[in-house]
Amino acid sequence: MIGVLGAGAWGTALAQVAAADGREVRLWARELEVVASINEAHENHLFLPGVPLAPSIRASDDLAWVAEADPLLVVTPSQHMRSVLSGLDARQRQLILCCKGIEAGTMQLMHEVAHETCPSATIAVLSGPTFAHEVAKGLPTAITLACADAGIGRKLAALIARPAFRPYLATDVVGAEIGGAVKNVLAIACGVVEGRGLGQNARASMISRGFAEMTRFGLARGAHAETLAGLSGLGDLVLTCSSTSSRNFSLGVGLGQGRAAADLLADRRTVAEGAFTAPVLRAAAAAAGVDMPIAQAVCALLEGEATAEQMIDALLARPLRAEW
Numbered sequence: 001m002i003g004v005l006g007a008g009a010w011g012t013a014l015a016q017v018a019a020a021d022g023r024e025v026r027l028w029a030r031e032l033e034v035v036a037s038i039n040e041a042h043e044n045h046l047f048l049p050g051v052p053l054a055p056s057i058r059a060s061d062d063l064a065w066v067a068e069a070d071p072l073l074v075v076t077p078s079q080h081m082r083s084v085l086s087g088l089d090a091r092q093r094q095l096i097l098c099c100k101g102i103e104a105g106t107m108q109l110m111h112e113v114a115h116e117t118c119p120s121a122t123i124a125v126l127s128g129p130t131f132a133h134e135v136a137k138g139l140p141t142a143i144t145l146a147c148a149d150a151g152i153g154r155k156l157a158a159l160i161a162r163p164a165f166r167p168y169l170a171t172d173v174v175g176a177e178i179g180g181a182v183k184n185v186l187a188i189a190c191g192v193v194e195g196r197g198l199g200q201n202a203r204a205s206m207i208s209r210g211f212a213e214m215t216r217f218g219l220a221r222g223a224h225a226e227t228l229a230g231l232s233g234l235g236d237l238v239l240t241c242s243s244t245s246s247r248n249f250s251l252g253v254g255l256g257q258g259r260a261a262a263d264l265l266a267d268r269r270t271v272a273e274g275a276f277t278a279p280v281l282r283a284a285a286a287a288a289g290v291d292m293p294i295a296q297a298v299c300a301l302l303e304g305e306a307t308a309e310q311m312i313d314a315l316l317a318r319p320l321r322a323e324w
């Protein structure tokens with residue numbers, strides 16, 4: 001039996017993948033309306049409307065009941081992962097972390113937070129170019145499954161692989177997490193390019209120079225270059241920087257059109273992780289002595305320290321330098 005913690009769009013889509021072979025899946029939802037919607041209508045009206053869900057997915061707001069399952073896919077927003085995992089009992093279990101971010105305050109990656117909150121758990125990371133609505137419809141998707149213990153990684157990959165859902169194995173947990181966290185911030189920058197109508201050349205440049213930043217930061221934190229160039233890094237960067245299906249890209253489009261971050265973020269029920277990751281990434285990059293001008297510019301824009309026009313002008317005015 002597989003458990004899923006978090007019934008947003010991605011947790012629901014992953015529950016659907018896990019249930020594709022008729023397996024029982026327990027899904028923890030925070031909202032009672034989501035529990036009722038999944039159990040009664042077999043649909044998540046709030047976070048993944050329009051996708052019929054497998055009847056073997058059963059939802060509950062009872063964390064202990066869901067946590068009887070093993071492994072547990074952890075699919076909460078990054079900033080709430082600690083509080084949700086803190087509610088688990090201390091038994092030994094396998095956690096597959098699926099959220100993309102860095103914790104504010106501690107500057108910890110998700111596996112570091114999970115190690116602190118669940119010291120006896122085995123930890124893997126699942127991350128890649130995976131829009132939830134496409135995965136839920138069964139469209140072909142490849143993803144990185146990273147686990148420091150390659151044997152456990154292989155077993156978990158076999159457990160969640162489906163004909164159209166293909167995990168690739170890695171042991172570089174740090175690289176898989178940094179790719180997923182940093183690309184969200186870069187997607188906001190690409191959205192700004194789109195919102196200001198600056199063209200495809202500018203967006204491709206932003207993706208390439210953003211990838212250079214992701215690589216510099218990742219290597220400084222111990223990631224492997226190959227992981228950053230793979231599905232969880234470059235793959236997800238390209239996806240998220242190219243589509244209004246991305247919440248982060250769409251946030252950037254709004255910022256590029258001159259709207260204020262506070263207005264764009266107010267009252268939204270879905271999560272644009274890049275808005276939370278940007279300030280902690282700026283601090284983490286400074287602490288690691290890594291230059292991340294695009295991430296810094298996104299942060300300045302979100303915090304109202306610069307307009308979108310000033311952000312782009314400042315990036316274009318940087319001194320000429322070697323590409324690598």
Ligand SMILES: NC(=O)C1=CN([C@@H]2O[C@H](COP(=O)(O)OP(=O)(O)OC[C@H]3O[C@@H](n4cnc5c(N)ncnc54)[C@H](O)[C@@H]3O)[C@@H](O)[C@H]2O)C=CC1
Nearest residue numbers: 007008009010011030047076078080099100131132270271
């Ligand atoms: N939507 C997607 O296509 C993908 C999302 N992800 C990642 O999955 C994670 C979850 O995102 P989505 O499923 O898209 O969420 P969502 O944006 O669809 O829904 C918001 C989620 O946040 C939860 N939430 C709100 N306040 C909370 C709190 N105080 N404590 C715990 N949970 C709270 C809600 O219950 C809901 O599950 C994020 O880290 C995201 O980056 C990863 C890959 C794809």
Ligand SMILES: O=C(CO)COP(=O)(O)O
Nearest residue numbers: 128129130131246247248
């Ligand atoms: O992580 C994602 C796709 O891999 C989803 O991106 P957004 O959170 O920007 O919608």
